[in-house]
Amino acid sequence: MFKNILFIFIPIFIYLILFNFIEEQKDLILLSLIITTIVYWATNLVPLYFSSLIFLFTAFAFSLASKDIIFSGFSSGAFWLVFAGMLIATAIKNTSLTQRFTNLFSNIENLTYVKLLIYISIFAVLFSFVMPSSVVRIVLVVPLAIALASSLGFEKEDKGYTGIMLTFILSTSLPAFTILPANVPNMILAGLTKEIYNYELLFSYYFVANFLVLGFIKNIIIVSLVYYFFKDEIKNKLKKEETQAFSKDEKVVLATIFTMLAFWMTDFIHQVSPSIIAIVGVLFLAYPTINIIKAKDFNTINFSSLIYVVAIISLGSIVASNNFLENSFASFVNKYEAFDLEILNYISLTSFMSVSGIVITQPTIPAIFTPIAQQLSQISGFSLSEIFMMQIAAFSNVFFPFQAPPLAVGLALSQIKQRDMLKIILLLAFITIVFLYPLEYFWLSFLR
Secondary structure, eight states, X not given: OHHHHHHHHHHHHHHHHXXXXXXXXXXXXXXXXXXXXXXXXXXXSSOHHHHHHHHHHHHHHXXXXXXXXXXXXXXXXXXXXXXXXXXXXXXXXXXXXXXXXXXXXTTSTTOOHXXXXXXXXXXXXXXXXXXXXXXXXXXXXHHHHHHHHHHTTOOTTSHHHHHHHHHHHHHHHSGGGGSGGGSHHHHHHHHHHHHHHOOOOOXXXXXXXXXXXXXXXXXXXXXXHHHHHSXXXXXXXXXXXXXXXXOHHHHHHHHHHHHHHHHHHTHHHHOOOHHHHHXXXXXXXXXXXXXXXXXXXXXXXXXXXXXXXXXXXXXXXXXXXXXXXXXXXXXXXHTOOOOSSHHHHHHHHHHHHHHHHHHHOTTHHHHHXXXXXXXXXXXXXXXXXXXXXXXXXXXXXXXXXXXXXXXXXXXXXXXXXXXXXXXXXXXXXXXXXXXXXXXXXHHHHHHO
């Protein structure tokens, strides 16, 4: 009963507060809808798919953006990557390839839970150098993570299971913000700096400036937090099994995955979308003569999770195309008064950009703040290059899973509880602002 009252009261309360500050009715409804949806997502007051459908329907009913933008989530590459990823996961499961992956960990002597998390995090970060798209990485590693957790004797309700999933997902996504081609916001930033300022973001400088603090040290903190909250004991020892010859189906699935990987890693040459590559791979594996992905596998797809992913992407598209929100951020920046201490300017500006990601989502941060980077440079005293690096610190700091599509995809595929991920990323966001931002400031100062 109390949840029902909150469900109705929250949007009314938000609307009435904003009514005093926003004159245009359409902008008022849009901002009320965005904040309400974020509250629903963050609190899980209603199921994620239900709040997502409300967002899409309301935006459509009130024509808050064009139909193409409102339903852009359905046509986005991320949606089709998740869809394809769910089916590729079933192909891996159907051929028992996951067992071969778990055998890799059987080579580790005296395997403990903390050692397992460390090895997983190292594997995840190294994979970020090889595979450019974070969503694709999540799609590939989650089925392997599930198989590994099961082989070690963990059930879905166990802390150990959740810890393994979170380490795979977070270490695959968050440190990769410091590796230039590894995440979408990175590439948006690089494209806009070149287009607007003719400034080329080089892989080497990008990596040196960001990876030590926001990649390496942050990854250590991720593992530490996961171990603290989800400490468990390994229940089954992994037995080193004799290597058997690959079956025909295993060879077909492996060849398909490696072919997709080759195309994903060379997309700068052929310009074919990662989602198209994934769908072609699924169609091949589902072809009646191959029949590794079977008709019944399509019935196992978690469509509620897909709707959630669609709404997240559509929200980001609506925000990025809305002049009112863009002008609001610009006017807020104009009112900024610089501190006497440069480090306080760094922390305050970076934190502002980071917190704005709760409303505009991570991929939209560089889309909103790069065009006003010159303005930010003038009022803060930082160089353009430093403003760009501050954006990386901002969009690599995530407060809620819905802000970053890879985390939302990871939740959808692993089916762990949102509150378990929230424990880690909320505390990690606080540690980042209080500890890592000052550390990053001193590191950038050293590199000047």
